[in-house]
Amino acid sequence: MTSGVTGPVPRSRWWLTGATVGVTAVLAGLPWALRDRLPARPATHWSGGGAPDGSLPLWAACLVPAGVWLLTVLATSVRPRRSGATAHPWRAMALAPTGAVLVGAQVCVVRANLDRTDWHQARQPVLGVVLIGAFAAVAAVAAWRFTPRPAAAPAAAPTLEVPEGARLVWFSRTANPWLQLLAAVAGLVTVVALVALAVGLADPAGLWPVCAVAAVTSLTGAVFSSVQAKVSEAGLEVSFGPLGWPVRRWSPAAIETARAERRLPSQVGGWGYRISGLGTTVMLRAGDCLVIRPRGRRADFAVSVDDAERGAALLNTLRTRLPTD
Template identity: 35%
Template structure:
């Protein structure tokens, strides 16, 4: 019999691409077809938010509701296809399983959210008379989790490429008469573009909402502005190494920043990491083993004396690692005299 876990990485990636594309089309078709099928039985605007008393307290135009869900799903689907297309992204079984679980969960959440919203508004005449939601919330929570579990199982077949063990990091010679400094900055154009578009959209929607022509628009201003701020912070990362410490700063203002004294560092090396391997973009992981991920590829990885690790996606990481190792070695040599 053929072991389902023994397929080649190329075959697995091809099957994943087909499966993700099929799932993307299926969810998109549901998000478009269902509201259109019931359009003549729905009020416009729709009730889209329920307060603590379970009664509706927020609304959104029918068209805006459709565009919001379809647009969010389109972005997720495109990102999913892009991640799956990279050969190294899903080489590990655990990464592949959680990636598929996340995509399945996201599609299920979109569909169940739409279904509950349409069901509550169906034949109600006006959004203020929409049905209260109670047990439906449990469906929105449970159904995506069940789909996520199926996605996790679907992502497990195929080879499992073990994580490469960290090799001894590079080392360079230091001139004892000079103070070495290394600075490198990496910019994520996708984050900067997303931030610009989100902030512009927030301003436009707020302007239209002020005129009263888009009464439900205020509900989208805060999320868009938040995405804009987060995108700005994630648009760049800068690393600076001096004899005393390594400093990591994010965003165009180089804030917030994190300073790691070199006396806490054991060694450094270069490693390739991708968003799918660490759980996405941004600051990923837990204290003691974290990754600052703004683009896939070359990372500067620093291991602490305590055993923890910090990885930063930055250009020319080899030079930074070499300097860190040289400074650590010089510190140890000085301490041993």
């Protein structure tokens, strides 16, 4: 009893491959194609008054924007070979405006430096900056509007054959070692900062913000780096962290349906406690998730735990045992 989105994988990659190649070609190729009409060091940055205050060699003006674009594509491509046929709206919404801004900026840079003998002669294209913002907004809206959404969950819900009178409990726990490492490192930074403050080794005005950020990061990482799900006659209980707090609970009567579904960080917007078009997902590792639809809600709640199908089946069985009016 498995669920998920299936289909021809290549379709989900065509737009990403085309966008990657096309934008890279424009960013790197446009200045190089017009190199005979550009100064040896094109102006690449302008001050508030419109006069340029920075430049790059022509090869860097070609490769730096292209490198930023490729790094962005790489950062948003989380395990693309297992992402299924469905394109991910969050990825499209990140890449579309980023590509629009980079291409628009490159066009403005080339236009400002065109036929100039020295980069100091280039002037900031004010209208171009406005158009870049508009172009990026249009690209983001288009990406959201035309990117396919994940298919609806199947109607069939798994169940278990439980003998009458039997009482079953299902447990599953997942931890993310990288988030736990982040919490530990941030905790160490907090301790070092507090010691430095206590013995007067650093300026408190500059060290307190570092200490506060590290402490919040450590606490958040410790709480949300592990999760435990429990299904019993009381319903579903999802607890976080080594102390099992905070806790979210749903009684069997409060759950409309339960299922197991394969989800990836690329589908829900990353790791941790994520809110996306799929609802709320506690994403600590890619793979099967226990997904419930709370009664009266239009959004799902999912938690990435092992043996999710058995937990969903037990929940559905408990639902069928509820007394009817």
